[in-house]
Amino acid sequence: LAEACQFEVITGVARKSSREGATCGDSYSFTSVRDGKYLLALSDGMGTGARAAEESNAVISLLEDFLEAGFDQNITIKTINSILMLRSREEMYATADLCIMDLVGAAAEFIKIGGVPSFIRREDKIEVIRQNALPIGILEEVELENISVPIFDEDMIIMVTDGILEAFSVLGDEEKFLANFIATLDTTNPQELADSIMEGALFHTDGEERDDMTVMAGRLWKPA
Numbered sequence: 001l002a003e004a005c006q007f008e009v010i011t012g013v014a015r016k017s018s019r020e021g022a023t024c025g026d027s028y029s030f031t032s033v034r035d036g037k038y039l040l041a042l043s044d045g046m047g048t049g050a051r052a053a054e055e056s057n058a059v060i061s062l063l064e065d066f067l068e069a070g071f072d073q074n075i076t077i078k079t080i081n082s083i084l085m086l087r088s089r090e091e092m093y094a095t096a097d098l099c100i101m102d103l104v105g106a107a108a109e110f111i112k113i114g115g116v117p118s119f120i121r122r123e124d125k126i127e128v129i130r131q132n133a134l135p136i137g138i139l140e141e142v143e144l145e146n147i148s149v150p151i152f153d154e155d156m157i158i159m160v161t162d163g164i165l166e167a168f169s170v171l172g173d174e175e176k177f178l179a180n181f182i183a184t185l186d187t188t189n190p191q192e193l194a195d196s197i198m199e200g201a202l203f204h205t206d207g208e209e210r211d212d213m214t215v216m217a218g219r220l221w222k223p224a
Helices: 049-068 073-087 162-171 174-184 190-204
Strands: 008-016 026-033 037-044 096-102 107-113 118-122 125-129 147-150 156-160 213-221
Touching (some): 026 213, 073 096, 096 156, 096 213, 125 147, 156 162, 162 174, 174 190, 190 213
Antiparallel strands (some): 107 147, 118 156
């Protein structure tokens, strides 16, 4: 027997590489994991191109494998950090930005290791989720401080990589202006929301990607 999930999730993603035709150094995942939980994850590898993609892909693949096997998320992050530290003597690192939604218990847990702020759009309000921590693969010990928030019907969870946030810096306070921009978007379709945020970011960079850019948006709803 298993407890019934209170929510279902649908996800949209928009992604651009730093240069036309180049490999995007950002990687992402959205998938159901064990015990009624759903994972949204972003990873931004060091720099751009194939090398960055290799690092971010490694983080995302390991996250999926460990969480699906039932490992605790904190143990998972610390283990991935150790693996990256051992992979090479060269400087190699990537961010790990996770939102693990408990669709049974109606809560979301955010873990940010080098990730930029995330946003929850709830009715006419935007909640900002932020946490300061170095990317994984830099220090031998990773300091984790999980952020847990309740989730509600029709919440929209938006996660971005730093390329998106930096695009809004031309307006001043990048976090504030991105949050305000999200509040103006009149859609409950997560793919439309992700595409609109990407379009807004490109508008502020005159259509040129200065860094890899990724937006992931997840919509929660209660099934009838």
